[in-house]
Amino acid sequence: MKMMPEKIKKSLMAFTAGRKKLQQSTGLADFGRKLVRDTRGMSGAIMVASVIPIIAIVGLATDVSRAYIVKQRLGTALDAAALAGGRVLNDTAAVRRAEIQQYFDANLPNGFMGATVEGPYEVDEDGNVLAEDYVYGNDEDVLRLKANADVNTVFLQLFGVDSLDVNTDAEVTKEISLLDVVVAIDLSGSMQTSDVGGGSRIYAAKQAAKTMINILFGNNAENPLLKIGVVPWSGAVNITNNGSKYGFEADGVTPLAAADLYTTVAVSPSVANPYEIQYYSFDKLCEGSKWSPDCSSAIPGNGYEVLKNYQATINNIYYAHNAPSVPLLAEPPTGWTGCVYARYAREEAWQYKQTPSSDNSTSLDEAADIYDGPVEIVGGKSWIGWYPIGDENEYSNYVAYDFNGDGSIGSSEKYYDGYRCDMGRLANETSSCTPCPDYGITKLQSVKQVVWDAIDDLDATSGGYTNIPQGLVWAWRVLSPGLPFNEASVISANSNTINRAIILLTDGENTRRSGDTYNRMLSDRNNRLLEVADAIKNDPDNNIQIYTIQFAESSGSLATLLTNVATDEDHYYFAPDAATLNTIFEEIANELSSLRLSK
Incomplete structure (x- = not known):
């Protein structure tokens, strides 16, 4: 038998090896086709593939929610700060800024949710930041604030977003809605004393009261929503129209006919x-x-x-x-x-x-x-x-x-x-x-100059004494609708709110004299004063606020008495000197001016 030539042998061996490779290749293809047709375990694969976008969405929602919470809290703090600042709008810049910052900080604690806060800033109507020492004029009645916060992100940092900025603003408008006020000023002899800085006690009282008038009226010569009356008093109250003289014409010189x-x-x-x-x-x-x-x-x-x-x-x-x-x-x-x-x-x-x-x-x-x-x-x-x-x-x-x-x-x-x-x-x-005081009652009215002049003309009565119950009760009579005075504001179709207040100022305790309005027979004037105050506080129709001011005299018993006369202890004030008295009248005026959030 002849041997197979070497060349043919090599060819057969190569053919056999190629066949085996072909068989192997066909098996892999079959496996691939099976793998494609097999859906077992696909959910896990999909979930793994979607993890990254889910994390991004959740992170975005979380960080945005945090920013929204900060924005809400920022807005609440700014509203509170604006209302507080509005109450002292016409005070010094330092006082106003301190009030704004105090109420802002109280409502937005430092580092709240890791936010970095800028403001609050006072701005003008165009959004320009005002100087820190800006002083509002009496004719300015709007306070505008703005603030912003930088909120650090947690999840969005993975996508290159390190923080979110939020900002807000607030605006308050000071407005007076049917406000009736009676100022009852002590004209007793001690008010002539000059021991409070800046002149006599009565001079200081007049200046402080005029400060309040300026704030309430602003630059308006007349305000139909505002009425102010003046009741000067000492041992008695002169119940005639201020500036008049019984038996004479308005000039005080020409006698009236008996029939008139x-x-x-x-x-x-x-x-x-x-x-x-x-x-x-x-x-x-x-x-x-x-x-x-x-x-x-x-x-x-x-x-x-x-x-x-x-x-x-x-x-x-x-x-x-x-x-x-x-x-x-x-x-x-x-x-x-x-x-x-x-x-x-x-x-x-x-x-x-x-x-x-x-x-x-x-x-x-x-x-x-x-x-x-x-x-x-x-x-x-x-x-x-x-x-x-x-x-x-x-x-x-x-x-x-x-x-x-x-x-x-x-x-x-x-x-x-x-x-x-x-x-x-x-x-x-x-x-x-x-004697009877020389100054009569200035009835409630809306003309600024008339009220201003009535206060500016006052002077203490030499030899006069202190009968606080009469000062308070005649202030009440002037302030309340119906006899004996009937100038008080009433609810109308255009109004639904009336605020009424008495501001009672005295520099001493109750005293008695021969020939007073009680015939000197009522010794316990303090209890009578408290009864008058209770009658006013319990007046269901008028809702009158009583502010009491103890001026110059630091008597503890007088402080207790006037605190009990006031609507509450927050309505009682002690003014040791003229500067403090002026500040008190400013504060009362700003409290009486109702504030509303206008933005």
Whole structure:
């Protein structure tokens, strides 16, 4: 057998190897085709492939949510800061900035959610940042703030976004919605003292009150939404129109005709006079008798009725030409200076040399000094008006009489000397009486200049004393709708909010004098003052806020009293000097100006 040639052998071997490779290649292809057709485990593969975009979406939502929370908190803080700054808009820049920053920080803690905050900044209407020492004029009533925050991201840093910027702004507009205010200023003699810096106490009080007027009115000569009244007071209140003089024309010089002095209005049915004349009469010379006109004296005509133009039955009430809304129980006496009694009538008789008691329970129960307008006490007196005070409460010129005939005026004859008024004699007091204040009431009105002039003209009354209950109660009467004054704002179709406030300023404790509006018979003036304050606070129709200011005198008991008179302790202020007093009036004015978020 011949051997196969070598060349052919190699070819067969190559063919066999190629066949094996071909067989192997066909197996891999089959495996590939099977793998493609097999769907088992595909969800896991898809999930692995989508992890990266899911992480990106979740990260974006998380970081954006954090930024949104910061923006909300930033807006809340900026609103609070704007309202706080608006309340002191016309104060110094330092005070305003401090208020803004304090309320902003309180509502957005430092580092909140890792944010870096810029602001708050005060800006103008075009968004330009104002200087830190910017001072707002009285005619500017809008405060604008803006702030921004840089919020660090957590997940978005993986995609090159390190932080998100958020910003917001706020705007408040100061506006007054039907605001009635009465300023009741103490004109007692101590207000002439110059110990508060910058002049006398009364000068400082006037300047501070005018600061408040400037803030409330701004540059407006008249504001129909704002009414301010002024009640000057000391031992009494002059209830006539400020600047007027009874019996004279507006010029204070030309006498009025008798027919024009007052208007008479009949009372039907008539009522008994709440003042009983037996308690308001004395015999100027007769020792040993009661103070009544029934003592038989060696000198005829000495039985003396203290009250002027007295009638036991009230058939008419009278309206003086310069107090046309205050009903009087008697014709105004000649030379009437404008004051009235406090609707507290004594009901006790006493002997010639006795000092009458005070706070007679019946007198208190039947008094109407703590009421607003005319009132009838249940089961008691009808107080349909006020009794005018004549010269019985002024210094008199009766000549002392030596009825003992010993050539001198003894202590028993002091009751009719030439230095005390008749009401002082009636009260068996040797201290002098005090005059009615020269300044009358400025009724609620909307004209800035009239209010400004009324305050600017004030001066303390020499020899005047302090009767705080009368100052407060007449402020209430001026502020409340209805008699005896009726200038107060009322709800109309164009308004639904009325704010009413009394600002009561005094520099001392209550005092008593002969011939005061309580006939000196009411000693506990403090309790009476608290009763007046309670009546005002409990007035359901008027919602009156009472601000009290203790000026110059640092008495602890007075502080306690005035704190209790105020609406609450936040409405009581102590001003040791003129600068502090001015700041207090600024603060009150800004509180009275209602603020609204306008953006």
